Amino acid sequence: MDALLANEQKNEFVENSIVPGKIVEKRNDGALVDIGYKAEGFIPAAEFRNWADVKVGDQVDVYLEEIENENSMPGISLQKANFIKSWNKITSEYGEGSVITGLMKHRVKGGIIIDLNGVEAFLPGSQIDIGPVKNMDDFIGKEYEFKILKINQERRNIVVSRRELLEASRKDRRSQLLKDMEVNQIRKGVVKNITDFGAFIDLGGIDGLLHITDMSWGRISHPSEMLEIGQEVEVMILDIDYDKERVSLGLKQKTKNPWDEVETKYPVGSTVKGRIVNIMPYGAFVEIEQGVEGLIHVSEMSWTKRVTKAGDIVSVGEEVEAVVLDIDKEGKKISLGLRQKTRNPWEVLAEKYPAGSRIKGKVRNMTSYGAFV
Structure with a gap:
């Protein structure tokens, strides 16, 4: 009879599914969870996100890996249940191109693993920031918004990007900044780069070119004679190309010609x-x-x-x-x-020796047509 009841009870559970449970005992290394089976299942403490807050009586959803393991206990996993629920939530509520908040978890080869509410996503190194990243460790443990680039249902992996959001945000700022700019307007900026033909000035979201010919009314042979990278300067807007998003700047125009x-x-x-x-x-x-x-x-x-x-x-x-x-x-x-x-x-000579006057001199050279005295 007991064997028959046990078989009937087994039939009530389906392996590889999520079942509800309740914590009935908390130990140092984990917790016993009652899922309604004849024996409780065990979940290691490491699978709980906040182990210190876990208490007896808490309701949890667990993933049933097997009805009975070698210890005659149901094999259950809280981590897998959380992953499946998070995966289903993310893939149902978010799609490729959506924006989601995640936590920079840890470094891996070629990028960083991102925790998206229990689902790990991959952030390639090239998608971390707009410019090259010198030290990825500076981002670990911080939350950011990410754009979902790709979702692979079969492999259950997600690729995200932070760079695309930053570029989109910068583009919006550039557009707004261009709208606010006017020719002959004075703007503050920071010297971003210096070349032989001029300097690029960061105007707070868009770079303008300060050509060497517009730096000084005087003669300079190289822009570094007047500017250095990181220097704050006030410049005048000379021209704006809205289509190409280019701004021409002047420094000498701030003073009188x-x-x-x-x-x-x-x-x-x-x-x-x-x-x-x-x-x-x-x-x-x-x-x-x-x-x-x-x-x-x-x-x-x-x-x-x-x-x-x-x-x-x-x-x-x-x-x-x-x-x-x-x-x-x-x-x-x-x-x-x-x-x-x-x-x-020759004017002095004409005054000193007027026409008709007599003078003495030494013959310096003789030619066929005359003599030089």
């Missing part, structure tokens, strides 16, 4: 002081003030010498005085003369 007053400050015929900043075969460039340079052409360097190279007369860094010969405000050009600091010797 020195060429606006050159005709008043340096009228034609006046003498100016400056420093030689560049030498070309045809002349030398003189910095009169920051942002204003004038050219001394080789033909304006000496009254008596035939100058073929400007470097024979002046050198870079040399302080000189020159006379303003001409100003092209629109073209931002000033013509300077070095020889005009002294009188033209």
